[in-house]
Amino acid sequence: MKKISQLYSTSVGKKLLVAVTGAIMYGFVVGHMLGNLKAFAGPSALDQYAEMLRQIGQAFLGNGTFLWIARIVLIVAVIVHVITVIQLVQRNSRAKPTRTVRRRNASTLAAKWMAISGTLILIFIVVHIAQFTLGWFTPHAAGTEGFVHGAVYSNLWGAFQLWWVALFYVAMMAMVCMHVYHGAWSMCQTLGLDAPDRNAAIRGAAAAIAIALFVGFSAVPISMLTNSIQSPTDDSSMTEAFEPDGSSESSRSKEGAG
Amino acid sequence: MSQDHDQKTITVSVRVWRQAQGEKGGRFVEYEVADTPLEASFLEMLDILNESLVEKGEDPIAFESDCREGICGTCCLVVDGLPHGPSQCTTCQLQMRNFEPEAKITIEPFSTGAFPVIKDLIVDRSSLDRVIQAGGYITVHSGPKPEPNSVPIEHEIMEDALDASACIGCGACVAACPNGSASLFTSAKIHHLALLPQGQPERNTRVKKMVEAMDDEGFGSCRNYAECQASCPKGISIKYIGRMNSDYIKATVLDTDRRGSMHAT
Known part of the structure; x- marks a missing residue:
């Protein structure tokens, strides 16, 4: 505890906390993206996957306990990350040049936009949890099912039939992509893992993972908006040609969604 | 860079940050420096300007320099918004031949939160x-x-x-x-x-x-x-x-x- 407070008292130590909490969230985001790809295996595959997440460690912790541990760790990580960054920003605004100094274009756009992308991601996290976890804010296209707890695929489908919801998600994923590109490299530098002989590889890996996250996350909203994957109502008919109008009719007649 | 080969001097106008000692704020003052030899360094151009200011009975511009060989780290000017100016060298190694004739050059101190301005272009490092x-x-x-x-x-x-x-x-x-x-x-x-x-x-x-x-x-x-x-x-x-x-x-x-x-x- 003394060491943590000692670390927290200096800017380098604060940056270490930002890097470690960032790494926790980075791990979560990569896992979340890979989990989302279950959508391409069909509605029931995604819903079963979501149910499986609740059941991790069920044998010794009981249902949903592990999920709550993970949630608490992530919430604490977000809070520590944001508060520490705000403190660093306050320090930096006191220390910054008092006259306008031009940049030599050494910094990337991602680096310059860290505060913007970070703030937007924070807003996005709130909206995203309110929309798909809590079901407080559930815009959905006319003719689709409303929000049903546990009906993950159908909930996504209803929301992403709306172009502006899909656009918001894709735009926010671009922010995540930028934030984690600078964040991942910056984390390596802060933890002192960076070295000239590894720098190119670390930068390359940071860029590759950031792009993979953008593509992986955007795939679901875009393919749902363009009706290029299954509608939630024809789970078993993978081979059948899909007609959006017909499926809206049938989903209206059904109660709940699989 | 596009100097005429016959031309041996350059005329530039400089916008210099002037701040009186012990005061919080300052302002930019424009000076024209006529017929500076092309082989002059940037700091020599300021020396020439200061000589003319002293002759006119005005307060010369305060700036730091020591070795003027790029090894001591004393000179510290923000030239056109870039610390040490456009080339990657110390301010003293910046040459007047690096500038276009009739160039307007802005000169500011290295002032940041931890480097308060003492006077004009001198900061406390x-x-x-x-x-x-x-x-x-x-x-x-x-x-x-x-x-x-x-x-x-x-x-x-x-x-x-x-x-x-x-x-x-x-x-x-x-x-x-x-x-x-x-x-x-x-x-x-x-x-x-x-x-x-x-x-x-x-x-x-x-x-x-x-x-x-x-x-x-x-x-x-x-x-x-x-x-x-x-x-x-x-x-x-x-x-x-x-x-x-x-x-x-x-x-x-x-x-x-x-x-x-x-x-x-």
Whole structure:
């Protein structure tokens, strides 16, 4: 505890906390993206996957306990990350040049936009949890099912039939992509893992993972908006040609969604 | 660059930050400097301007310089918004032939949160000295010294330490940093000692004290923009910042202080 407070008292130590909490969230985001790809295996595959997440460690912790541990760790990580960054920003605004100094274009756009992308991601996290976890804010296209707890695929489908919801998600994923590109490299530098002989590889890996996250996350909203994957109502008919109008009719007649 | 070969002089107009000693604010004053020889350095152009100001009975522009050979780190001007000007060298190594005829040049001090302006273009950079005082030294015993070659140092490591020791402490890294961070300076000063055998006994206490001193002086934190590296007249790499971070973490988290903290009290 003394060491943590000692670390927290200096800017380098604060940056270490930002890097470690960032790494926790980075791990979560990569896992979340890979989990989302279950959508391409069909509605029931995604819903079963979501149910499986609740059941991790069920044998010794009981249902949903592990999920709550993970949630608490992530919430604490977000809070520590944001508060520490705000403190660093306050320090930096006191220390910054008092006259306008031009940049030599050494910094990337991602680096310059860290505060913007970070703030937007924070807003996005709130909206995203309110929309798909809590079901407080559930815009959905006319003719689709409303929000049903546990009906993950159908909930996504209803929301992403709306172009502006899909656009918001894709735009926010671009922010995540930028934030984690600078964040991942910056984390390596802060933890002192960076070295000239590894720098190119670390930068390359940071860029590759950031792009993979953008593509992986955007795939679901875009393919749902363009009706290029299954509608939630024809789970078993993978081979059948899909007609959006017909499926809206049938989903209206059904109660709940699989 | 597109100078006429026959032309031997250049006329420029400069916008200079003037700030009276002891005052908070300042203002830009424009001067025309006519017929400066092309072979003049940028600081010599300011000397010529100052001579004319003294002749007119005006207060000359206060700016710092010493060796004018690019090795002492005293000169510190922000030229057209760039610390040390458009070329990657110290301000004194900037030449008038680098400018177009009739150029309008803006000259400002290296002023940041930790570098308050003293007068005109002179800033107080003693904050950097205090970071050095906190731990940028090695403790040697008095009495007979060992034969230097009895301590072998691998060539690559020696070169690495020499690269770090190239820092002349001009403060361009601080002036270039959007956060006014002295991380590049501090990490270079830590690592030209930490890489060598002589720097090992105080390695952990050094990094802790210097990082703490850097914070106490009000420098900002590093956000890995790498602007410092691009502005450093000695081309010092940000790899030293990464090493400073890892050394600091090792010293604090692992707390492996080998000989205990030494206080000269």
